[in-house]
Amino acid sequence: MKIAVSEDMRQIDRLAAEEYGLPELLLMESAGHRVAQAMEHLMGSVSGKTICVLAGSGNNGGDAFAAARYLSNMGAKIKIFLTCEPAHLKTASSRMKKASDKMGLEVHGLEEDRDWNRLHLALKFADGILDGILGTGFNGELKKKVLRLIEEVNEAGAKVLSIDIPSGVEADSGKVSTVAVMADMTLTLGLPKVGHLLSPGAEMTGQLIVDDIGIPKNLLQSEKIQQSLLDEKLAQPLLPLRGKAVHKGDCGRILVVAGSLGMTGAAALAATSALRAGAGLVTLAVPASVQPILAGQLLEVMVQPVEESTPGMFSGEAALNRLLELAQSHDAVLIGPGMGRAMETQDLIRMFTARVNKPLIMDADAIFAFNSTPDDLSKLPQVPVLTPHLGEMAGLLGVSVPELRESLLPIVREAANEYQCILVVKSECTLVAYPDGMAFFTSVGNPGMATAGSGDVLAGTIAGLMKQTESGLAPLAGVYLHGRAGDIAYGEKGEALLASDIRENLAQALKELRQKQMAGC
Numbered sequence: 001m002k003i004a005v006s007e008d009m010r011q012i013d014r015l016a017a018e019e020y021g022l023p024e025l026l027l028m029e030s031a032g033h034r035v036a037q038a039m040e041h042l043m044g045s046v047s048g049k050t051i052c053v054l055a056g057s058g059n060n061g062g063d064a065f066a067a068a069r070y071l072s073n074m075g076a077k078i079k080i081f082l083t084c085e086p087a088h089l090k091t092a093s094s095r096m097k098k099a100s101d102k103m104g105l106e107v108h109g110l111e112e113d114r115d116w117n118r119l120h121l122a123l124k125f126a127d128g129i130l131d132g133i134l135g136t137g138f139n140g141e142l143k144k145k146v147l148r149l150i151e152e153v154n155e156a157g158a159k160v161l162s163i164d165i166p167s168g169v170e171a172d173s174g175k176v177s178t179v180a181v182m183a184d185m186t187l188t189l190g191l192p193k194v195g196h197l198l199s200p201g202a203e204m205t206g207q208l209i210v211d212d213i214g215i216p217k218n219l220l221q222s223e224k225i226q227q228s229l230l231d232e233k234l235a236q237p238l239l240p241l242r243g244k245a246v247h248k249g250d251c252g253r254i255l256v257v258a259g260s261l262g263m264t265g266a267a268a269l270a271a272t273s274a275l276r277a278g279a280g281l282v283t284l285a286v287p288a289s290v291q292p293i294l295a296g297q298l299l300e301v302m303v304q305p306v307e308e309s310t311p312g313m314f315s316g317e318a319a320l321n322r323l324l325e326l327a328q329s330h331d332a333v334l335i336g337p338g339m340g341r342a343m344e345t346q347d348l349i350r351m352f353t354a355r356v357n358k359p360l361i362m363d364a365d366a367i368f369a370f371n372s373t374p375d376d377l378s379k380l381p382q383v384p385v386l387t388p389h390l391g392e393m394a395g396l397l398g399v400s401v402p403e404l405r406e407s408l409l410p411i412v413r414e415a416a417n418e419y420q421c422i423l424v425v426k427s428e429c430t431l432v433a434y435p436d437g438m439a440f441f442t443s444v445g446n447p448g449m450a451t452a453g454s455g456d457v458l459a460g461t462i463a464g465l466m467k468q469t470e471s472g473l474a475p476l477a478g479v480y481l482h483g484r485a486g487d488i489a490y491g492e493k494g495e496a497l498l499a500s501d502i503r504e505n506l507a508q509a510l511k512e513l514r515q516k517q518m519a520g521c
Ligand SMILES: NC(=O)C1=CN([C@@H]2O[C@H](COP(=O)(O)OP(=O)(O)OC[C@H]3O[C@@H](n4cnc5c(N)ncnc54)[C@H](O)[C@@H]3O)[C@@H](O)[C@H]2O)[C@@H](O)CC1
Pocket: 009, 010, 012, 013, 024, 027, 028, 031, 056, 057, 058, 059, 060, 061, 062, 063, 090, 133, 134, 135, 136, 137, 138, 139, 140, 141, 142, 143, 146, 163, 164, 165, 189, 190
């Protein structure tokens, strides 16, 4: 399923009218009908119940007027509050208001103290609240009146259904400048919006229901919409089925360059996750002095010692030459987990990545190596996959985490294009962005995955898939499998899950995906 930004929705609206003869009034009517049905679903039954309908000046308010008409027909008692002068309503919304006026539905303004007192009482005794204050047309700082209205809604105890997006949440970013409606349910029109997936918008959304409201599917699936949901349906075809005569070389020989004294766990997790993701053979290259620690605990991984000029860390020219030589006999390379940030190690990472001509995944300390020179990423001989968390991404770009969060999608998209890399940005909703502008938001994962080593498992998972599918698709397949494995682990262990629980459930996640592939669903 595609995910929209507000500009996508404006284009859909325009094309629905121009190419399909579906003017906004018609879609608004359909939206109103579906919203009323969703309200019935949320409240059990609306008959005899009092519903406060809050309408803004834009088309979101028009949807609310249309829904009010349906809800009234269904037997609900309706009280409408409008944030603007009726004369300032947009054309379609004004027509919806006229129909509701003709039905005799109560409409109040929010101008004077007595209006606010009336609202306060109405909200207090309401069984349900319908939020049609602001939709995808909102941005910037909330105007005072709307801010006060949203605060009143959040203080009332009734169930809240938001139309399209909780009012106060920016559709393109999930940003909330001051306050936003805390919805129990959001019925979104046409497509989910980026703001439903990213925090804090994601927390305001409640249960998300997507309704196409009759918008033609060609418009909803248009290639011009550059964001998609990375769900099971999208993930399934990414991993071709294995033939019976497959041998381990076909499944990928993966080199993992990771670890240093005191950080051997990251190396072990990354290497074993690559195997769990189905790689045929994994070599873990580590500084020579830590090799015995890892070789003793990893049965299936070949642990290769690399010469070190400083004990316990990747350093020196001999190490560089050894790593380049090892890379020759492998299909893909993962570099970074647990390598540390010592100057010599960072120099080595930059020299190695500039010379290794294999599909490359860069994680953790390997990303840090490019912090002051991100432009150099575009000069690498490959299109590398980078797997930063928000802090690492902000560090790479020289911005703060709040600045990055505020415009996550455009910033990450631009960086993927400018630095010619595939960015897998880990957050509450992992984002994968490609140099051509395509972006994917994962549909799986949970708060328990915010645990040490989870990132090492993801980097290893993607590495393990590099030969099993096209290397450009491995980040998508890896993010999906990692999230799904995390969800299985969460089901068993809850929030106390460990990174190794995610790794162990990769097998189950992969098995599920394969079974569904074979069943052809
Ligand atoms: N295909 C579509 O995209 C459809 C969209 N529809 C509805 O149309 C909505 C979008 O309509 P609009 O573009 O009219 O936008 P909105 O309904 O979100 O309202 C925009 C209005 O809100 C006010 N506003 C903007 N920023 C504000 C701020 N910071 N503080 C206070 N007020 C502010 C302005 O007066 C502006 O005119 C969607 O969310 C959806 O509910 C539906 O009617 C059906 C089809």
